Amino acid sequence: MRITTAAVRRALTAATASVALAALVVPGTAAAGPRSSADPTPPTAQGRSADADPAEAPEMADVAARAAAGDGATFTPINPVRVLDTREAIGVPGHVPVGPGGTVTLNLSNAVPANAISVVLNVTGVTGNSGTYITAYPAGYDRPDSSNVNLVPNSARSNAVTVLLGSTGAVNLFNFLGDTHIVADLAGYYQYGSGSLYNAKTPLRILDTRNNGGPIGQRGTRALRVRDFVPATADAVVLNLTGVTPTIGTYVTAYPGGAAKPEVSSLNLVPGQVAPNLVTVPIGKDGNVNLYNHNGSVHLVADLAGYYDTQSGAEFYPSDPFRLVDTRTDPDLGLVGPDEYVYFPLGDVFGGFTAMMFNLTGTEPSAGTYLTAYPLNRGIPFASNLNLAPGETAANLTITAFDSDTTIAVSNRYGYSHMLWDFAGAFGPIVSASS
CATH class of the missing domain: 2.60.120 (Jelly Rolls)
Structure with missing residues (x-):
């Protein structure tokens, strides 16, 4: 069944x-x-x-x-791709922020297979003068009394979201207050049938640039060797990625080693901030995950929470x-x-x-x-x-x-x-x- x-x-x-x-x-x-x-x-x-x-x-x-x-459902990781950006008319018809009490509907039917039941998104809010929260939920269903991203005025913050698809293959993103731009990057999807299975680990610190290698500079990329911590059959890792005290506002992108850097973000940071986000990233053919910093310099910390494996692991029950x-x-x-x-x-x-x-x-x-x-x-x-x-x-x-x-x-x-x-x-x- x-x-x-x-x-x-x-x-x-x-x-x-x-x-x-x-x-x-x-x-x-x-x-x-x-x-x-x-x-x-x-x-x-x-x-x-x-x-x-x-x-x-x-x-x-x-x-x-x-x-x-x-x-249960299995997971298919993908190289992250931007599927929504209200600033750039990606996934929406215009360059317009989502107003107070407004909802944007993101149709993902062309981005995932027809048998996909839920998606993993990195959702980022960019606020003006109002603090707000953003709620993700399946299109066609009642909005829950909950939030996914909490934002103070004049800030940008991300959070990973796993949300089931509505009957039309779409999700809604609701903004509570003010005019807020919303960005969403697709990291993978769950489906019934073939896919990867999850293996949880006791959290393991595998990177801390404060102790090894120093901060990542502007437009710099640090290769993180993750294959040494997971089996050869693993195809993606789940990392708790933390940005520590950037010198200026910046974003960080995690992506598979050996692949072209996608136009997405995994962390959004203001000067001096310390902020984490859970990221799911395919393992590159070279066994690495690349970490790119856009502006200034920033320290990064990565804790391995688990990995997806093509041969064994656990199915997901939302x-x-x-x-x-x-x-x-x-x-x-x-x-x-x-x-x-x-x-x-x-x-x-x-x-x-x-x-x-x-x-x-x-x-x-x-x-x-x-x-x-x-x-x-x-x-x-x-x-x-x-x-x-x-x-x-x-x-x-x-x-x-x-x-x-x-x-x-x-x-x-x-x-x-x-x-x-x-x-x-x-x-x-x-x-x-x-x-």
Whole structure:
């Protein structure tokens, strides 16, 4: 049985859900994440368990039922391509920003096969004088009460989005306030049938130019050797890519080694900013991923979250967005202090699953900090997922491996911060491509 019914088309809201326009302030300086082996959160960090009952979430029960029926999707990575830019009349008829309360419909029926059910996009918002948020969701369906990209005035910020396609092969992008230009780059698509399978890893830092190689200069490209960290049958990697303190406003592009540089962006940065984004990139024939910086100089940090493999791995089961953790409203959690973490056991629902996709949002941090998502019983890794400046609200899509008890944790490094986890889907048990 394949899910083409309302059960999946219900999923079919944006796969990354965050807070709406809450506490959006012009950020100061975020913590850039661990720089040396002495810096990770210590193993004596204090943890608190979220007390919600995942068994009561119909969204999770639906994912588990589809996995039992073998109704997962596989992934096809592509060299990133720009499919929407309201500044340049790409994907739309004119050079006009999306107004307050406006929606642009992006038809992807000519960009992906007819059997594609969802797409992976890098969505960037470029604001004027108003802060706003952008929500991605399937065309023809109700807009969810969630956001994918949170923006302060006069800024540009990106976030990865996995969103199911509407019945016409289109997605909607909604802008809340002000006149906002929206850019979207297509990184791949999920479909039933043949494709690549996901393999989650404990986050592994494979690049930090602060410690090795120095910053990447203007129009410079750094080749990152990723083949050494994945099997020969892997065809794409998932990286949490962080830009650290660019000297001027710039963008960074991640693309396959040996390929022509596409006219897309993976990170958009203002001077002095620290900001991450989850990127999915095909592995070049030379075994590399290239990282290009457009303006000034910038440090880059890359943490390997997993890879797609043509022979074995896990299928993906998308879901309606579901608020799994909200420390603002859970009386047993509250603000998460320095070197504290929140963990959530999910074995009752997802026993045997390998990873969870969720949008991680940090809000109201008292100091510059970073949050790290990880499999609880493997210990806090030398990595980061979300970098926050004091008072900032920001989100980043996260794919995190489950530990042996099917538990995930998120730690906070400095000061006090609230965190929100919005469930977007899960990756099932390991299977072989032949099965």
